[in-house]
Amino acid sequence: MTSIESVSVCVTRVPLDKVTSFATRTVSARDYCLVKVRSSEGVDGIGFCYVGSTAGRIALAAVEELLALRKVVDDNLGNVVGRTLLRHRKRHGDRRS
Secondary structure (H helix, E strand, O other): OEEEEEEEEEEEEEEEEEEEEOOOOEEEEEEEEEEEEEEOOOOEEEEEEEOOOOOHHHHHHHHHHHHHOOOOEEOOHHHHHHHHHHHHHHHHOOOOO
16 A cells, blocks of 8 residues: 655746736736645656636645645555545535636
């Protein structure tokens, strides 16, 4: 069995070459959440996702609150992380926020 030893998370904002306007907003940058997970066996995994143009801090808080404090023991850490996020998404509803 492998356990999660540490989770690191950061958000990066990438400015757009061209500012884009929609009916309700203008977007000048895009936020990405980057997560690094280290197992007890010393294996690192890195993942990222696009989190919109204003949700960087929300994604950071979600990872810190839902994953970083949780020590997981499982043979497939990716499945555990995915199940954890899905469970919280179902609990709070899919509001696309």
